[in-house]
Amino acid sequence: MGFIWFWLVAIMIVAYVVFDGFDLGVGILHPFLARTDEEKQLMLRSIGPVWDGNEVWLVAGGGTLYFAFPLLYASAFSGFYLALMIVLWLLIMRGLGVELRMHMEIGVWRAFFDGLFFISSLLLAIFYGAALANVIRGVPLGADGYFFLPLWTNWRVGPAPGILDWYTVIGGVVALVALSLHGALYLVVKTEGSLQERSRVAARMFWIALLALTVVSLPASIIARPDTLDNFRAYPVLLAVPVIVLLVLSGILYFSRKSDDRKAFACSCAYLTVMLVGAAIALYPRLLPSSSDASRDITIQKALSGPHTLRVGLVWWAFGMCLALMYFVIVYRMFKGKVTLDSGDYGH
C-alpha cells in the first residue's frame, strides 16, 4: 500500500509540474518574448483557459499527500514554513497577474499585472526547484519528526542547512531553466509568426543551458547527498533513467530542428517527468530524509495512514482521476490549435 501511494502522489506532483510548468514558463518568458500588447495578450491567452485547472494538480496532490502521509505533510509544511508561505503568496500574485490584466484598459495597470505575473512565475519556478533539492539533500529532523528551517544560514550543505544553500540554489536554477524551456516549447506550439520564431530562439538558448545544468546536477546531488545513487546501484536496470533523460533532451533538439513542435514539447514533458521519477527513485522508500541521522528519516512506513483509509482512498482516487482526465481532455480539445486574438472564441 505504501508503495502504491508513494507513486500515486508522485504522479500527481509530476502532473502538476508538467502542466503548470508551462504556465510558469510562459510567465517567465513573456516580458522578453512579447514586443507588443497584442503579443502579450496572445501569450496570456495561450494559457488562459488551462492554468487554473493545471494548478488544481497542486491542490489535489497536496490533499492526497496529506491524507496518505500525514506525518510528511505535517513535518515538511511546518518545517519549510517561510518558504511555503512565500510560495502561497506567489501563487496568489500569479493568479491575479494572469486574470486581472484584461480587466484594465489602462497601460500602467496592465504593466503592473504583467510584472506581477513575471516575478511570481520566476520565483515560483526557483522555489519549486529548491524545494525538491531540499528533499533530496535532507533536513535536520528532530526525534519527534519535526524540524524548522530558516530561509538561509551559511549557504552550505551541512547538518544545519538553510532552505537555500548552494545545492538547493542549483536546484532552483535547474527548475527555472527547465520550466522556461518547457514554456518556450509550449509557445512554439501555440503561436505563429514572429512570436513563434522568438520562442524558438529562446528554446534553443535554454536547451543549451539545461543540458549543462542537467549534467552538473548529478554530481552536485552526489556531493550533497552521498547515498543518492544507492537505489540505482541496487537495481542497475534503473540506470535507464539517466539514459532516458539524455535521450529526451536530445529529442527536444532533434524535433525542434525538424520543426516538429508538438513532439519537441512532448519530449520536454518527458524530461520533467523522468527527472522527477529519478528523484523519487533516489528517495524511495524515504519521503523526507534526515540530514544528520538516518534513523530519523521520514519513511513511507513511518508516515503512512491507516489501512482502511488507504483502501477506500484507492477507490475514490481512481474514480476521481478518471473524471479529472476526462475534463482535461474536453478542455484541451476545445482549446487545441494556435491561439488568436479573435474575440468570442473560446478562451478569449
Next chain:
Amino acid sequence: MTALLLHRIHFAFTVTYHYLFPQLTMGLALLIVVLKTIAIRHEDERYNQAARFWARIFAINFLIGVVTGIPMEFQFGTNWSQFARVTGGVIGQPLAMEGVFSFFLESAFLGLFLFGENRLSAKMHWAAAFLVFVGSWISGFFIIITNAWMQHPVAYRVLPNGTYEVTSFWGLLTNPWGLLQYAHNMSGAVITGSFVMCAVGAFYVLENRFAEQGRIFLRVGVVVGLISCITQIFPTGDLHGRYIAKHQPAAVAGMEGLFSTQRGAGIVLIGQPDEEKQTIDNPLVVNNVLSFLIYGTTEAEVKGLDQIPRDQWPEPLPLLFYSYHIMAGLGTYFVLLMVMAGFLLWRGKLFHTRWALWPLLLSFPLPYIANTAGWMTAEIGRQPWVVYGLIRTSDGYSKYVSAGNGLFTLLGFMWMSTVLSILFIVLVYRVIEKGPEVTGPGTAPTGASLSAA
C-alpha cells in the same frame, strides 16, 4: 502574544477572509442556474443577459476565492502540524476529495461557461453553468464534512501510533452534524447571493438605469432570498441548534450566556456577558423560550456553564456570545426584510416603493456578517478543542513555528487581503457601473482574455 493565540488568529483570519468569496460563489452559482433555466423555459433573452452580467461578477469573485483558498489547504500543515499529523488519516480524506472531485470539475467547466456561449448550444451552456454550480456545492460539502468531524468526530478509531483513522467511509461522509451544518451553511450562502443580487437590482431601479434588468434581479433575488431566509431558520437552523445542544452543551451555554443551569431557561436577546462575575449585564430576556427552542417544552432544564468544568469552557466566551447573537439577530432581520419585499413584489408594488428598495440596497453586507458570525459561533463554540472531546487546540499547533514567524506571515496575509479587497471592489464596481446591457452572447467577460478562473 503566545504562539497558540497567533496560530489561532492566523487560521481564523485567513479562513474568514477566504470565505467572504466562496459564499457568494456558491450562492451566485445557484442563482445563475436559476436565471439560465428561466431563459430557456420562457425563451427570454433578458434572462440570458442577466446571467451574462452575473457571470462577470462571478468570475472576479471566483478568482479571489481560488487564490485565497489555496493557502487554506496548506495551513493545516504549516500552522497546525500536530493536529494535521494526528488526524490526517481522517480529514485529509475529504480535503483530498475536494480537490479531486470539485476543483477539477469547476476549473474545467467554468471556462466553458464563461467563454463558450457561442460555441455551445443553449442547453449545453446551461449544462456548463449547472456543472459549475455542482462543483462549487461539492466543494462546500467536503469542507463542511471536514469541519463536522472536528465538531463531532464519528467513524474513527485510534491507531497504535496515536493517529486517527476512518473506520467507515460512508460514516464520515454522512456525519449527521455535517449534513445539518451543510444545509444551514448552503442556505446561508444562497442568502448572500440573493442579497447581493437584490442590492444591484435595487441600485439600478432606484437609479433608473438598466431598470429592466434591475427588476429581473429584484424578482429573482427576492424570491430566492425569501425562501433561503426561511430555510436558514427553519428547518436548518432549528435542527442544527438542537443537535449542537445535545452534543456540545458547553457551546450552547456559551452562545446563550447561560451561566447557571435552569429549568425553563429564558433567552437573552441583548446583553453583555461578564465572565468573571458570571452574569449578563443589561440583559433583555424572554422567559422560557430557550428551553422551548431546544426541547420543545418550556419546562425543560438547560445545562448552564456551571455544570461544565472551567477548563472546558469555550473561549473567548464573550466573542462566542456576540457571534451567535449577531447571527441570530441578523437572521431574524433577513426574514422580516424579505417577507416585506416578497409581499410588495406579490402585490406588484416593489419597483415603485423607494423606501423598500433602500434597505434592499443597503443590506447586502449583512449576510456576509451573519455568515461570518455563524462560523465564529461554530468554531469558538468548539473550543477549547480542535477535535471536540479528543484533541485540545493547545495540542494542535506547530510547536516549531515561532510566534515571530507566525506574526510575520499573518501580517503578510493581512497586507495581501487589503490589496485583494481594493482590487475586488474596483473591479466589481466597474462591472456594475457598465451595466448588464453592454454585451451580446459570447463576449461575456469584459475584454477578458482568460478563462478558467
